[in-house]
Structures are given as structure tokens and as C-alpha cells.
Amino acid sequence: MSALRLGSLFDGIGVFPLAASHCGIVPVWASEIAKAPVSITKRHFPDMLHLGDITQIDGGKIPPVDIVTFGSPCQNLSQIGNRTGLAGSKSGLFYQAMRIIEEMRNATDNRYPAFAVWENVAGAFSSNDRLDFAAVLRAFTDTEVPVPDSGIWAHAGMVRGGRADTAWRLMDAQYWGEPALSQRRRRVFVVADFAGGRAAEVLFKPRGMFPFPASCGESRLPAAAGDRIPAFEAGRQIPVVLPFQLRRMRSMAKRGDQRGFRACFGKNGEPFPTLLASVGQPFAFWYEGKEQDGFVRDLTPLECERLMGLPEGWTAYGCKGEKVSSHARCFALGNAIALPCAEYIMAGIAEVMR
Structure with a gap:
């Protein structure tokens, strides 16, 4: 079969494309507007298209892909943000990604994308009196999803039926990787399967971790x-x-x-x-x-x-070949996704689609 293809919205420094490429998935295009992250990603993926501003993209007119990933801005969802949630000017861009996915599916007779992956801060569970996460699930499933009777979203769960089989999981980077990363980084990952009932298999099935990339030094450890x-x-x-x-x-x-x-x-x-x-x-x-x-x-x-x-x-x-400033590097890394978490999900999607 032909290689699986990935498109990355709110791409940042290309962590989802990197994770995908480790799993034999081809990164086809990305959308990002920050200058330094775009340049960094172009260096590592010179053949990947860069689509620019997400608000200017028509999902029906770009190359169709099997997987769309997006870590939409977290500023309005974060506990240290202004907590305006999905109504905020930054985090509300989530709906632009959903628009692009819907346009692509309409243009391809609902064939592409087969999967979508959303990543965000743990504050997404509680913003807007916990209604924002219900809105996220509703956007993927096209089904009304009520807030739990307890008023608290579980750290893992799923919604069956509707437009997409959807599962979510709170993943903390300190427990991922081999050896595990030494950073406390709790992020919500939502996996939506538009083509079957495989979201839980992607997000909850145990699987081995990829080895860490080798150091630049010849005699040093990973x-x-x-x-x-x-x-x-x-x-x-x-x-x-x-x-x-x-x-x-x-x-x-x-x-x-x-x-x-x-x-x-x-x-x-x-x-x-x-x-x-x-x-x-x-x-x-x-x-x-x-x-x-x-x-x-x-x-x-x-x-x-x-x-x-x-x-x-x-x-x-x-x-x-230009050097990126330390400030720009740290800023971009603070907004990025932990690679082992992204690799786990990409490996799961590759496994079920093959």
C-alpha cells in the first residue's frame, strides 16, 4: 500500500512530522506563522509544503492526507492564561482546524483525513466551567457530549458513535520515553478516527517506545x-x-x-x-x-x-543555515510537544491503518 501521509496544523517546530517520519508516515504539509519555527522545520523537512496562516487555508484545495495533527494555541485554556477558553482569540483557532478537516472530508467524499489528533494543556478540562472540553468532543463527534455528572472530566475516556470514534488521554512527559523524560509536562491528547472504531486502540494500547536520538558527540550517550x-x-x-x-x-x-x-x-x-x-x-x-x-x-x-x-x-x-537565537529556541521549545508522546500516538495510528 502507499505510504500514509500527514498534515500538521499549528506545526511549531515540526514535532508531529518528526514523530510521523519515525513511523514511516510522510509529512506532506504544515501550517505555522512564527518565523523561527517555520525556518527550523523547513531545514529538517525541505520537501514539506508550508501553507502559512491557518485562517487562509481551504481544506478542500490542499493535498489530502490520512492524518491531520494540531496543537492549537493554549493561551486561553491554560491555568496561567486569561481562561477565556475557546471563546478566546487564540484558543478559538481550534475551530479553524476543524473547518479545514471538514472541508477536506467534503472534498474527498469523506475519505481524508482518516484520523485527527489534537493536543493541548490540561487546563482544557476545566476552562469555561468545563464546557470547553465538551465542545471539543462535540466538534469531533458531531454529537452532544454532556459534562460528567461529577463535574470533572476523567483523565482518559472515549465517545463512541457519531461522526468519529473519539478517545482522549492526559499524558505526562515524565512517564514517557526510555528512559523517561525528566520534565513534568501534562498534556491532553484527543484522537478521532473518522474511518472506524480504532481510537482507543491508538491511545490506550501498550507498545514499545522508540530509542532516544543519539547525541551529536561521537562518544556520548543518547x-x-x-x-x-x-x-x-x-x-x-x-x-x-x-x-x-x-x-x-x-x-x-x-x-x-x-x-x-x-x-x-x-x-x-x-x-x-x-x-x-x-x-x-x-x-x-x-x-x-x-x-x-x-x-x-x-x-x-x-x-x-x-x-x-x-x-x-x-x-x-x-x-x-542561520543560527536561531537562544530566546527564540527556548520560546519555541516551551510551546512544543514532547516527542515520545507524539511518537506513541503516531505508531498507534500507523499500526491500525496498516
């Missing part, structure tokens, strides 16, 4: 595993890294809550808080037994790439 070996294997003292909960720190300081402020200091072995586009992520660093020589600094773009499970240097250069 990037995401580089700091996880015992001291006796390293042949030297190893670093102690304690990340801070910076956003909560600021909140506690503003309230004058000393106990809450102290609780924001990291503990040994804790994962990093969620990488954010808006702020850096500080942490304390020293070598074992030498706390007095420690210091505090922010994560580098390379370290952010590792925490997302991405190949080292993924965001370092644009399509013309």
Missing part, C-alpha cells in the same frame, strides 16, 4: 540519557540538579507565604517543572559533596531539547 549514569560508571563526581518551581515561587513571594515559598525549592530526583515559552527555567547545580560551589542558572536550549526528547540541536539552525 541526549536524554546523558545524566542518568551512576558515579562509578562516569569515573568522576556527577552533578546534582534541583529544579525550582519558578511560577509558584513568584506567586508565594507575592502572597508573603514563606512556607509555600520554601516548598518551591527542588528536591533531589524531582522532574523539571513544565517548560514554558514565557519564562526561563532556573535550577541549582553542584557536584556531589560540593554544595558550597553550586550556582543557579537557567536551562540552555540544548537542555530544553533533551527534556522534550528531541535530537540535540534540533532548533539550533534555520533553513538557510
Whole structure:
């Protein structure tokens, strides 16, 4: 059979296309308007079409694809956003993606796309008095989906019947990958199957994880595993890294809550808080037994790439070989999707469609 094809809306730095390509799925086109992410993605996928502004795309006139992925803007859904939800100017672009999917299906006699995948922050469960997530499910299924009697959306579930068999799952990056990523990153993934009843098989079936990409150095370990070996294997003292909960720190300081402020200091072995586009992520660093020589600094773009499970240097250069600024790299990575989570879903779709 011919290769499966993918289109990526709100593409960012091409994480869904990268995950898809690892599963033998061909990335055909992407839509993104931010300059640096577009250039980064063009460097890695030079043959992929770039469609620009999502509001200007006619889904019936672009190349049809088997899978459409989209992580629509989260600003109005996030707990740290303004919580205007899907009525907000940014998060409301979700409906532009649904329009494009519907236009493509109408133009292809409902053959394409067979699957759609939506990703967003955990705040999508609670925004607009929990009605926004019901609206998301209704948009995929074309069926009225009530808020649960408990008033709380489960972290995993499904809706059978309607236009698309639909399942959702809250996935935390710290539990994904081999070894698991050291970042607490909770994201909602919704998988909609327009061609059958396979959404649950994609989203809930256990399957092996892909190995992390190799480091750029010839003799180094895979990037995401580089700091996880015992001291006796390293042949030297190893670093102690304690990340801070910076956003909560600021909140506690503003309230004058000393106990809450102290609780924001990291503990040994804790994962990093969620990488954010808006702020850096500080942490304390020293070598074992030498706390007095420690210091505090922010994560580098390379370290952010590792925490997302991405190949080292993924965001370092644009399509013309130009260097991307550290600020632009960290901003783009804070908005990105953890690669192991995307790979798990892409592998599931490839499995059921073949």
C-alpha cells in the first residue's frame, strides 16, 4: 500500500512530522506563522509544503492526507492564561482546524483525513466551567457530549458513535520515553478516527517506545540519557540538579507565604517543572559533596531539547543555515510537544491503518 501521509496544523517546530517520519508516515504539509519555527522545520523537512496562516487555508484545495495533527494555541485554556477558553482569540483557532478537516472530508467524499489528533494543556478540562472540553468532543463527534455528572472530566475516556470514534488521554512527559523524560509536562491528547472504531486502540494500547536520538558527540550517550549514569560508571563526581518551581515561587513571594515559598525549592530526583515559552527555567547545580560551589542558572536550549526528547540541536539552525537565537529556541521549545508522546500516538495510528 502507499505510504500514509500527514498534515500538521499549528506545526511549531515540526514535532508531529518528526514523530510521523519515525513511523514511516510522510509529512506532506504544515501550517505555522512564527518565523523561527517555520525556518527550523523547513531545514529538517525541505520537501514539506508550508501553507502559512491557518485562517487562509481551504481544506478542500490542499493535498489530502490520512492524518491531520494540531496543537492549537493554549493561551486561553491554560491555568496561567486569561481562561477565556475557546471563546478566546487564540484558543478559538481550534475551530479553524476543524473547518479545514471538514472541508477536506467534503472534498474527498469523506475519505481524508482518516484520523485527527489534537493536543493541548490540561487546563482544557476545566476552562469555561468545563464546557470547553465538551465542545471539543462535540466538534469531533458531531454529537452532544454532556459534562460528567461529577463535574470533572476523567483523565482518559472515549465517545463512541457519531461522526468519529473519539478517545482522549492526559499524558505526562515524565512517564514517557526510555528512559523517561525528566520534565513534568501534562498534556491532553484527543484522537478521532473518522474511518472506524480504532481510537482507543491508538491511545490506550501498550507498545514499545522508540530509542532516544543519539547525541551529536561521537562518544556520548543518547541526549536524554546523558545524566542518568551512576558515579562509578562516569569515573568522576556527577552533578546534582534541583529544579525550582519558578511560577509558584513568584506567586508565594507575592502572597508573603514563606512556607509555600520554601516548598518551591527542588528536591533531589524531582522532574523539571513544565517548560514554558514565557519564562526561563532556573535550577541549582553542584557536584556531589560540593554544595558550597553550586550556582543557579537557567536551562540552555540544548537542555530544553533533551527534556522534550528531541535530537540535540534540533532548533539550533534555520533553513538557510542561520543560527536561531537562544530566546527564540527556548520560546519555541516551551510551546512544543514532547516527542515520545507524539511518537506513541503516531505508531498507534500507523499500526491500525496498516
